[in-house]
Amino acid sequence: MNFIIGLVVVVGSVLGAYSVHGSLELLWQPLEFIIIFGGAFGAFLIANPMTVIKGVGKSLAKVVKGPKYNRASYEELLGVLFSVFKLAKTKGDLALESHVEHPEESTLFMNFPTFQEDHHAVEFLCDYLRVLTLGASNPHEIESVMEAELDLHHHDDAAISGAVLTMGDAMPALGIVAAVLGVIVTMSSITEPPEVLGGLIAAALVGTFAGILLSYGFVTPMGKSLENTFGSEAAYLNCVKVALIGHMQGYAPQVSVEFARKSLSADMRPTFAEVEEMIGNLPAVS
Numbered sequence: 001m002n003f004i005i006g007l008v009v010v011v012g013s014v015l016g017a018y019s020v021h022g023s024l025e026l027l028w029q030p031l032e033f034i035i036i037f038g039g040a041f042g043a044f045l046i047a048n049p050m051t052v053i054k055g056v057g058k059s060l061a062k063v064v065k066g067p068k069y070n071r072a073s074y075e076e077l078l079g080v081l082f083s084v085f086k087l088a089k090t091k092g093d094l095a096l097e098s099h100v101e102h103p104e105e106s107t108l109f110m111n112f113p114t115f116q117e118d119h120h121a122v123e124f125l126c127d128y129l130r131v132l133t134l135g136a137s138n139p140h141e142i143e144s145v146m147e148a149e150l151d152l153h154h155h156d157d158a159a160i161s162g163a164v165l166t167m168g169d170a171m172p173a174l175g176i177v178a179a180v181l182g183v184i185v186t187m188s189s190i191t192e193p194p195e196v197l198g199g200l201i202a203a204a205l206v207g208t209f210a211g212i213l214l215s216y217g218f219v220t221p222m223g224k225s226l227e228n229t230f231g232s233e234a235a236y237l238n239c240v241k242v243a244l245i246g247h248m249q250g251y252a253p254q255v256s257v258e259f260a261r262k263s264l265s266a267d268m269r270p271t272f273a274e275v276e277e278m279i280g281n282l283p284a285v286s
Contacts (some may be wrong), residue, residue: 003064003225010217021155032207035178036214040167055160059229063222067232073114074239075270075278077121078257080112081243082279084129085253091256093132100126100133111283120233125240132248139248148242150234157230161223168220175211179204239263254279 015024045053087095087108093159103126109116116122128142136142182204189200240264246256261275270278 002066003222006221007218010213012246014213014217026082026140026202027206027209027280029203029206029210032178032182032203032210035181035207036171036174036211038220039174039177040171043170044163044167047166048159050162051156052159055161059160059226060222062229063225066225067229069232069236069268071268071270073236074264074268075274076114077236078243078261078270078275079278079282080109080115080125081240081260082253082257083108083111083282084125085243085247085256088132088247089253093129097133100129112273114197121236121240124237125244130245138250139245142248143241143245150237150241153237154230154234157234158227161226162229163223164226165223166219168215168218168223171215171219172208173211175208175214176205178211182207233266234266 015027018024018027044056062109084096084099087099099108099236103109103116103122106116109122128146131142182200186197186200186204191194192200239260243256243260246259251259257275257279258272261269261272
């Protein structure tokens with residue numbers, strides 16, 4: 001929603017104000033746009049491996065949707081973690097085996113549909129619960145592995161958002177390239193009448209205008225949006241990590257969940273009372 005509103009505000013403010021005294025028809029310069037878009041896309045292909053290129057394509061929908069996690073998502077996550085830890089405390093870690101091997105069929109995870117549909121989060125939690133069922137018991141070693149995995153995930157996400165930001169940074173310079181080429185065309189037609197030269201100069205200046213507008217009005221904000229969305233996803237997985245480490249250190253489920261709650265940012269953190277009420281209403285799991 002923010003993307004759509006921002007898009008309307010940028011286009012409406014820039015083109016709306018310009019149209020009061022200028023002709024929108026003059027801004028339609030397809031060759032200038034080909035130079036800018038083509039040059040930016042070509043540079044993007046040169047600079048990035050195929051994994052990043054595909055990652056950008058898959059991530060563009062996130063620009064429109066924005067971060068998928070909110071307070072309700074985190075409250076549900078804390079409920080998942082409490083249910084898992086309570087089952088492990090009462091019946092042992094081996095009681096988790098059927099749930100982590102087939103999470104899509106788990107009666108535990110079915111109580112938390114939003115979490116169950118989050119494939120990456122489910123996989124992250126189940127992988128480390130599986131390690132517990134195999135007998136791993138050193139929380140410091142497991143935490144090191146978790147941090148390495150999260151760092152790698154962050155690195156992959158940063159490469160995607162960074163590629164978009166770099167493309168945005170390049171567009172003003174490519175706009176200047178388009179403008180210079182337009183000036184070259186203008187100079188080659190210096191004997192033409194003033195009205196023709198005026199049109200050629202206007203077309204050249206559109207290149208500079210378009211490059212700057214596309215960069216700071218669209219592409220760079222899209223890169224920052226992806227960066228923020230990836231940061232939200234990292235915070236979600238970090239919440240799982242904090243809770244798991246608390247559980248491995250032998251704390252009661254309520255304490256491990258409280259550790260996870262305190263790791264959340266203020267705008268996403270449910271209150272202690274809200275978590276207590278939620279925990280009290282959770283269905284029994286076997």
